[in-house]
Amino acid sequence: MQVTAIREVECPECTKRTTISVPRDGVELKPSRSRKAFGDHTKVTCANGHSYWVYFC
Numbered sequence: 001m002q003v004t005a006i007r008e009v010e011c012p013e014c015t016k017r018t019t020i021s022v023p024r025d026g027v028e029l030k031p032s033r034s035r036k037a038f039g040d041h042t043k044v045t046c047a048n049g050h051s052y053w054v055y056f057c
């Protein structure tokens with residue numbers, strides 16, 4: 001996966017923002033606490049230790 005942009009996502013648990021790399025500018029980010037079987041995604045751990053997945057749409 002080529003990384004071309006930096007964005008912020010909000011933790012679904014505590015709304016703490018984390019900076020992540022995304023594959024392209026303008027992509028829509030969908031944070032999720034459960035793992036789905038499809039789509040480009042990345043795993044994020046927020047500053048408070050919550051792990052979640054972010055899907056690129």
Ligand SMILES: [Zn+2]
Nearest residue numbers: 011014046050
């Ligand atoms: Zn959190």
